[in-house]
Each structure stands twice: as structure tokens, then as C-alpha cells.
Amino acid sequence: MLIPHPLLGLRDAQEFTYLGDASLMSPPPSDDPEALERHVHLRDNPAGLLRELWFHEQGDRSWLVVTRDTRTHEILGAELATDIRREGAR
């Protein structure tokens, strides 16, 4: 798989480590332990489009949010996680 890094262009997925669903970026408030537990353990696990976190560990060490089809491994786009954070979206 090649990941279209917004700054570095197409990079081999082997340079990245995988964390999972991009919703892991936005934990619920820490005073709600039940929501935190769900956040840590439960997943949508969709068969289809999934926004997910990849860390460019052997590159520029940025976190990317990659949109990928889990049925075909087709990658539809990648954004910097910091940009998404700044815009306040998930």
C-alpha cells in the first residue's frame, strides 16, 4: 500500500505504524468513565470506508488520518492529523 502523505507524496505503508480508527484522536471528557471505557475498547469496525490513524514513524513522525476502504485496501486520501485537530473536526 502507498499512502499519499500531504507533505511527502506517496510513501510506502511500511514506513508507518497503525493505530486504528481516527475517532481515537478525540477521547471523551475524563469525568465520564463509562464513555472512556467505550472509547478505549469498542470499535465500529466497518467493512468499507474507514478513517484511521497512521504514524509516519520512519519518516517525518507525523500522524496522518488516512481514508481507506477495508474491503479493497484502496486508499482514498490522507490528511495531517494536526490539521484536522485545528479545524475541530473528528
Added chain:
Amino acid sequence: MDFNGFRVVWEGLTGHRGWKPLWRDPDPKPAYDIVIIGGGGGGLATAYYLATVFKEARIAVLEKGWLGGGNIGRNTTIIRSNYMLPGNQPFYEFSMKLWETLEQETNFNSMVSQRGILNLCHSDGQRDAFRRRGNAMILSGADAELLDTDAVRQMYPFLNFDNARFPIKGGLLQRRAGTARHDGVAWGYARGADRAGVDLIQNCEVTGLRIEAGAIKGVETTRGYIGAGKVGVAVAGSSSRVMQMAGLRLPIESHVLQAFVSEGLKPCIDGVITFGAGHFYVSQSDKGGLVFGGDIDGYNSYAQRGNLPVVEDVAEGAMALMPALGRARLLRSWGGLMDMSMDGSPIIDTTPVDGLYLNAGWCYGGFKATPASGYAFAHLLATGQPHPTATAYRLDRFARGLPIDEKGMGAQPNLH
């Protein structure tokens, strides 16, 4: 007795016109007492034990494709009970005992072969960990032997003992472990279940669950609505998709695991060898092909195929452990869907929906569990109580802080 020497000779002389299908191909009835979703190893074993041991009647197994077409037909056929944690090891040892009598039980040649599994260790720390694991195995009634380098060398002289990074310092051997003919396991359970009156309904995909007032009433399928008193879900990598129909999110991610087989070779490996440090394990099938694999690819997938980096990683592991393997040619490779749970251990439990039961989270280790998985799930479906060896496999164990994290990796499925 469908198969015997006389019959084979007779059919050979008469053009093989007398063989009959091993099971019926019934149309779905309007309703059943128990509907099992998933006609793989887990679902078929569950139906078999429900009908034979727990004497339940009016059971159906719904399978979207053909029987045994999922992970029971895509694994590397290893059976073992070399776990450590108290929630796991008694269950897998129960499974091992069921394997030992499986062929007598189903009267089907499942080619259960107790050829032994050897886990290699490469450091003093790893040997200590293996000693602890071996003692835990023995406490559960299983067998375990700690071997030193010379004993390993006697068994497998062709391994690379002097690898600079991972010199072989010994191994943990379970002699009762081994392999089984995976398709034969599914077929044995299928034939046994069918003869006990279970309807095995193929090409019947579940498209919805009918739930009224918090209780299951039946399932919508591509072959019409089927009423059900209880519904058991045993669909491995598709667990999240099916349970989503009940509005449930699971502590599961679906990942892809690849496996490989070489061209047929003369007998050279008589047991199963695992090289955990290098992400590689290998055994030899009775046809002569070396069956081997490594780690999961590491990203969510429903594709049933993996990517080349893992092929390279497994090949590197093979060369590091058994340089002679470099002369063998790869015949084929394939991938299967793993229902990776948050602690690497399975779930056999009730759900918040009355009458809806879940059997999932087998990660990449479901095959060895097939008999006990079916038995324990049947026990739960029939009695409402978990089987004594499966009491820890609760769906809410994460919320209660009681995960069974065999590898100690935390809630990160691609690390288990």
C-alpha cells in the same frame, strides 16, 4: 459406515455412481428453536453438540456461502493447548481433550495428528517465561516439556542454531499438540449435525435481526424471514457487521492474516515449529507441502488477502530459522479475516439482547479451539450458563477490568 475399503473398491469398479452427499440441503423452515448464524467450524461444532450432547431439537445453521468456507478452510491446521492465563488454559486443554476423541466422536477421518509443537526460545528471559508457561500448562492437566539446545538439535538438526540475533537456546514442547485436517473437521461436524436433525442451510445470508422489546424474534435472510427462539452468532471476522444489526458495537477489529504453502517436499519436518521472535511458524502437511505463516498485516481489513511486506517478513523469518527453506518454492498464499479482540482472547457470552448469543474474538487462534468453542457455546445456548472452562470469556470483561491479555499488549488489537 459410509467409507470402507470394500466400498471404495466396489465404487471404483462401478464408476463411482453410488456415493451420496454427506448431508441434506434443506430449505429453511418458518421457525426454529435455535438458529446459529455462521456455518464454519464454530457454528457447525455448536450445532453438533447442541443436537447430540444437549439434546436440543429444531436447530438450523445459516451460512451465507458454503459450509466451512471461512476460516476453518483457511487456517494452518495447528491444534495445541499451550496457553498460560487461568481464564484461557483450562479451556484450550478441554479443546485438546475433545480433539483427542474427535474422530471416534464424529466417525469422520479428521486426520488428527499429535505430532507435537515446539516453541523456540532465544534468551534466558524467554526460557524463564517458557518455564512459567509450561508449569501453568501442567497445572491445567496439559503436558509440557522444557528442552535444552541439544534436545532441540536432536529433533531438528537443520535449524539455524547459531543465528547472531536469535541463537536457539531451547524450546517448550507440547507433545500432544499437532495438526488436524481442517476441512475434515468441518465436514465431520456437519455430517454429524445433519444426521442429528440439524438443518444446514447454505447460500442463506442474514440481512437483519428482528428484535422486539429487547428480545430476539428471528432473522431476516436472503431466503426469507426465519423465526427463532434463540440466535447464536459465530461468524468470526464478520462479527462486528452482524452484531451491528442488533445495534451493538464490539471490542473487536477485523484484521487480515496470511498463510503460505510450499511445493510438495519429501518428509522433513515431523512436528510444528514456532519461531515467535522472528514471526514465523511451520509444519508439513501429509501431502508434503510446508505450511507456514507469520503475523497479521496489522491494519483493519475485510479483504481476505494481505500485502507483500508481510510475505517478505515471513520469508525472512523462514530464512533466519531454516536456511534450507530458501531452496523451496512457494506454491500459494492466502488471507483470512481475524476477529481481533481487545485482549487477544475470545468472547462466548450472552448479549444485552435477550436470546442473542455471541461467539467471537478468536483472533488468529480459532482453529485449535473449534471443538471447545462449539461445546461451550452449545452449553451456553442450551443451559443459559457458561461452560465451566469458559467462564472468563465475558463480553463485559473490559468494562469490569478483567481482560485476559495473554500477551500483555493492552487494548491494541494489531499487537496481539
